Amino acid sequence: MTGWDISPTGVQSVISNVREAADGMNAGIGLYGRSVQGAMGAAGTLSFGGEGVGAGAAGLVAVALGKFVAGTETDVAFLPLRASNSANGAVEATNAYVSGSLEQAWNAQRQATLPPDVTAFLEAARKKADEKADGKS
Known part of the structure; x- marks a missing residue:
């Protein structure tokens, strides 16, 4: 864990680019679904x-x-979810690094490398869509 040299402004710049790309993916996925x-x-x-x-x-x-859509749903959802989890993990790790908690930074970095739980994400999205269709939210 020693030897880290993180530039918070550099991380912020990269995160901004990742989030912009993720927004583009989300827009593309929405267009794909409507199409x-x-x-x-x-x-x-x-x-x-x-x-x-x-x-x-x-x-x-x-x-x-x-x-086809049902068979590729998990793959399509994985991409923006992975980008979001990685960006959030980088932010958490950088914040912990800046506050001097290298162990917490390492844990955040390690968590960010784990694959996202796409199944739980899709179940939550379906539930939200069902509630919206039923007029509950």
Whole structure:
């Protein structure tokens, strides 16, 4: 733990760049989600027994897109979550370093290298979305 030479202003500059990039990722992910929803809606439906288009189930393309999104959801959520955890860990480690607590700085740095719990993040996001849809928040 000895020999650290951290420049708080340098860390602040890098964190600013990381957060800006994470904001861009989040915007891109939002656009991706809206685009997939639009594509799924435009993909048409399957008709059964000569019934009209409105009486069918989701079309094969829409089903395939839904399965693709479900299969890549964890990977897509990982990127901005990882960036955020790393940035927050760097800030915590720098603050601890500045206050003279090298052990706390080391612990914050170590915690920041751990992979984020994407499953818990997605569950919380789904719960929040459900509550919003139900008008509870």
